[in-house]
Amino acid sequence: MKLIVPLLSVLLLSGCYSTANMQPDANTSHAHMGHIMNSWGDTPNKAGLLPTAMEEAKIARQHAGFAAQKPTDLAWMKMHVQHVMHAMEPESVAQGPGLGYGLVKAANGVAKHANLAAASEDASANVKTHAEHVSTSAGNAAALGQQIIDLGKQVQATGNAADAAPLVERIESLSLRIMEGFDADGDGQVTWGEGGLAQAAQHMEFMYKGEGMMMPGA
Numbered sequence: 570m571k572l573i574v575p576l577l578s579v580l581l582l583s584g585c586y587s588t589a590n591m592q593p594d595a596n597t598s599h600a601h602m603g604h605i606m607n608s609w610g611d612t613p614n615k616a617g618l619l620p621t622a623m624e625e626a627k628i629a630r631q632h633a634g635f636a637a638q639k640p641t642d643l644a645w646m647k648m649h650v651q652h653v654m655h656a657m658e659p660e661s662v663a664q665g666p667g668l669g670y671g672l673v674k675a676a677n678g679v680a681k682h683a684n685l686a687a688a689s690e691d692a693s694a695n696v697k698t699h700a701e702h703v704s705t706s707a708g709n710a711a712a713l714g715q716q717i718i719d720l721g722k723q724v725q726a727t728g729n730a731a732d733a734a735p736l737v738e739r740i741e742s743l744s745l746r747i748m749e750g751f752d753a754d755g756d757g758q759v760t761w762g763e764g765g766l767a768q769a770a771q772h773m774e775f776m777y778k779g780e781g782m783m784m785p786g787a
Contacts, residue, residue: 598696599780601686605679605703606773607785612675613668617785618682619773621668622675622710623766626747628667629656629717633737633744640734647725647733653740654721657714661721672747673714679707679769695779702772706764710747713765717743 606617613621629652636649655665657672680703686692687700720740727733748766750759761768777784 596691598686598689598692601682604682612670618675618678621670622672625656625667625672626766629653630744633741636737637741641730643730643733646737650721650724654718657718661718673711676707676711680704699772699776702761703769706761706769710765713743713747
């Protein structure tokens with residue numbers, strides 16, 4: 570399973586990107602690319618949708634790991650699973666350490682704007698090709714996030730640690746797949762069809778390069 574570590578490090582450390590870094594561009598497909606990577610109106614600090622999704626995923630993965638550390642402590646597991654759920658969908662719990670936007674919303678936003686970029690009249694073949702890859706990988710991440718929310722609700726409803734522990738183990742596994750994807754066919758690599766946010770970021774980079782543009786944060 571391969572990760573594009575330098576790219577992910579830049580995205581996660583950068584967190585958000587100023588619209589000042591974007592040059593005015595009348596190309597509609599490029600504008601949607603910017604919404605994914607550079608800035609979107611309702612995200613925290615108006616960060617791009619993909620960096621927002623990746624930061625929420627990072628928080629969720631951390632707290633899923635915390636939850637799994639104490640499989641006999643029900644209160645501990647419930648507390649950290651709530652933190653994971655907050656990063657997935659802040660409406661699902663009262664409070665938590667997430668950004669307040671949610672992985673599911675952000676990843677679905679990435680998929681939506683990738684599709685809008687591809688559907689733009691001025692979209693190049695390069696944009697259309699990689700937009701499908703980005704949309705699929707981001708959609709995978711959003712679906713995994715929803716699974717985590719559903720599992721988290723089961724953890725909150727259970728009355729004993731023995732029932733909660735395997736659910737927590739599954740949540741931790743899915744939290745890793747959100748970022749890294751999953752080698753479903755066992756061929757030793759994670760393709761965009763199996764991908765998560767890392768693969769979405771990789772194909773956004775391909776898209777930017779194909780347009781002769783520098784990807785924000787790269």
